[in-house]
Amino acid sequence: MSGQFKLLQERRFLPFFGTQFLGAFNDNLFKNALVVLLTFQAASWTSLDPGILANLAAGIFILPFFIFSATAGQLADKYDKARLARLVKVLEMAIMALAGAGFVLHSLPVLLFALFLLGCHSTLFGPVKYAILPQHLHPDELVGGNALVEAGTFVAILVGTLAGGLLAGAGHPLWVAGAGLAVALLGYLTSRGIPAAPAPEPDLAINLNPFSETWRNVGFARENRTVFLSILGISWFWLYGALFLAQFPAYAKNVLGGSETTVTLLLATFTVGIGLGSLLCERLSAKQVEIGLVPFGSIGLTLFGLDLAWASPDALSLASHAAPLGVAELLAVPGTWRVLIDLMLLGVFGGFFIVPLYALVQLRSAPGHRARIIAANNILNALFMVAGALGAAALLGAGLSIPRLFALAAAINAAVALYIYRLVPEFLLRFIVWMLVHTVYRLEKRGLEHIPAEGPALLVCNHVSFVDALVIMAACPRPIRFVMDHRIFKVPVLNFVFRTSGAIPIAPEKEDAALKEQAFAQVAEALAAGELVGIFPEGGITANGEIGPFRPGTARILRDTPVPVVPLALQGLWGSTFSRKDGPAMSRPLRRGLFSRIALVGGAALPAEQASPDVLRDKVVELRGARA
Known part of the structure; x- marks a missing residue:
């Protein structure tokens, strides 16, 4: 196995994946079997119209999400999520036993109550399902883990729906309850392999009022736009x-x-x-x-x-x-x-x-x-x-x-x-950057784990082309505020990207002293707010492919706001359409063809007191190597 499928070999993911798959499968098995039975055998159960029954069943299943989601979220923050998953599976087995009683008694109210409880089971598992992933997966595994969960959930819905329809027409309805109980038992056994996921808020006081707690939860979500x-x-x-x-x-x-x-x-x-x-x-x-x-x-x-x-x-x-x-x-x-x-x-x-x-x-x-x-x-x-x-x-x-x-x-x-x-222009910005980089280049990333996942840092890099900032933005999952020459900032089309990303235009003192001072003030403010700031210390795009001297701007930034400094080096962009090799940039479109290989290499962060311009230049030169 490779990529995200390697997670299916990991104990920190596979038992959870199996548990959520079996739960989604069972929900749809019972729900669809009940709908099919009520559609084709309605006369033996009730005098209600089959169409009304089908919609009533759908409404009963989804009702618990409105009533109990707020409580489920509190429980998942207060208690170990692995333990909650096992308790939910025990509840699922009890629900299927109740469904069996409903079929034996030929009682529609009992079956609809079992369906309601199955909705409660899904409601309780929902926050566990998504909140447990960041506890067991590394940040670079989150996309792969979520992809497997989403794919698995939809496959479980499909297979469960088909199985429910087949069992409903297979003979005695007890087959449905029996199959559901067997799946629930298998889900419980699978859940026992889920590693512990400690509670982030063990002292949380549970608020049982669904209305006030729902509003409070929405408030938590609104804290981050x-x-x-x-x-x-x-x-x-x-x-x-x-x-x-x-x-x-x-x-x-x-x-x-x-x-x-x-x-x-x-x-x-x-x-x-x-x-x-x-x-x-x-x-x-x-x-x-x-x-x-x-x-x-x-x-x-x-x-x-x-x-x-x-x-x-x-x-x-x-x-x-x-x-x-x-x-x-x-x-x-x-x-x-x-x-x-x-x-x-x-x-x-x-x-x-x-x-x-x-x-x-x-x-x-x-x-x-x-x-x-x-x-x-x-x-x-x-x-x-x-x-x-x-x-x-x-x-x-x-x-x-x-x-x-x-x-x-x-x-x-x-x-x-x-x-x-x-x-939220960040979505559109990332799309534009992703499209530009992935339609023109094949980007390799090495050493970028040195960029902190949170908190402020100054990123310094060699300046090879007009798209350097876009390449770095595409490679880094965190937003970066770049300090860049005001003339590059004004380049058509790219200006939208730079403006939207919060780039900071700067000019030489002799050209616009006020803009220069304003830029340094914005950098200090961004770093103080815990953001990433990117800078090209050479002060301009290279004209010969070599890394020029680093100007003293980095020293002033670090003197005002001491933060870690992460050296970066771009490889392979010299000679591209956007570089100045053999004349002005962008004069020869696709000079190196589509999907040319480039790389962004990161080095270990340096403390502010060690990050002099000369030291930083030496680090960037070392990271870049011979590949310009």
Whole structure:
């Protein structure tokens, strides 16, 4: 195994992964089996309409997320999460025993109560599921871990849904309860292997008021603007995805003219897409939390949502089919493959969208509040999904077709994305930087673990080209405020990136003394606030590929604000389009072709008192080596 799949060999991840997979599988096994039974055998259970029963079951399952998420978040912050996971599995076994009693007694209220308790089980496990990952995984494993969890969850939903339908039609309903109890027992045995995850707030006093605690948890999330808007983005994705999934049965029958197996085909295609997109995140982000993938994901969610609407056949085309089409017949119909490709890519880009957001929330949430912030996210997820279901039902009831509903949702997705990126330009900035660097270069990173994960530091680097700052920004997961020549700061297109990232323009004293003093004041303020500041001490881009003398600006910065200094060296950019080799930069586009190899190398941090300009230059020269 390689990359993120190595985690499946680790005791700190595999038992947890198996536990959450089996839990998601069991939830959907029982829920779908119950819905199928109530749909096809409703008369033997109740006089209520099957359609009402199906929606009632969905509402009962999601209700605990509103009532108990706040309490679940507090429990996960107060107690060991591994122990909580085991207790939740014990609860799951008891729930399945209760479900068995409901089938024996032929009691719909008992079965619906068991479904409600299963929703409670998922509610309690939710904060544990996401808050435990940062405790057991290294920062560079968070994206891979979240990718496996998301992929595994959607596969578990698919397989559990299929298994539930099969068991519901296999004979006696006790088969459903028996299978659920066996899966719950296996989940408990798996959970016993989860390593301890100590409580960050063991002295926390539990507030049982769900309303005040929910508001408090939302307040914790709002303390970090990026975290809160990431949570809103996650909730929007669940609304968007749930809206599409909910239409699959009617879309399969009334738009594609397919049979029941078509619903399974659509669900499987979408699920495989989500899994593939989630697993690709680690490769595309180079193991760091790359929020530049989020706008990339939102673009795909919009484009392929619109194309799905355009690719869908109109209702008149169904008139030629006397009976529902099987899967083989449906695949022979022109246009079906386009629909399936759109669904697959919707899933892929959904993975690009949601995995970095979950990892970002985990990484930037305060450890003492992390589980409660996840709980707030779960509440908002449920609220958004309910709102989306009600809105879709109203629009369909008003006569809107399913394809047009898809098109409207895709258009709203674009508007929501633009709104979020306007509020937090960091997302769009990272996307632009990621696209620029990964479409022109192949970037290798070495020694960047020396850049501190938190707290202030001054980064110093050789200056080879106009895109040096972009390359360093793409390589570092933390935002960096670069000090740069005011003329480079004003370069068209790049100016948006530099402005949005909080870059600090500077000018020589003889050219603009006021701007120079203003720049040093901003640097001191940024370092005092715990930010990273990047500087190119040569004072300009090299004209011959060699590293010039380091100017005394670094000494003044460190005299005003003593912080650690991390030396960096860029390799391979000399001779690129953006360098000054053989004449002005950018005069010969793609001079070295696409995907040329470059590298960013980091060295051990130096204390401020040792970081003289000459010492720093020697360190950078050593790191760069002979490769300019």
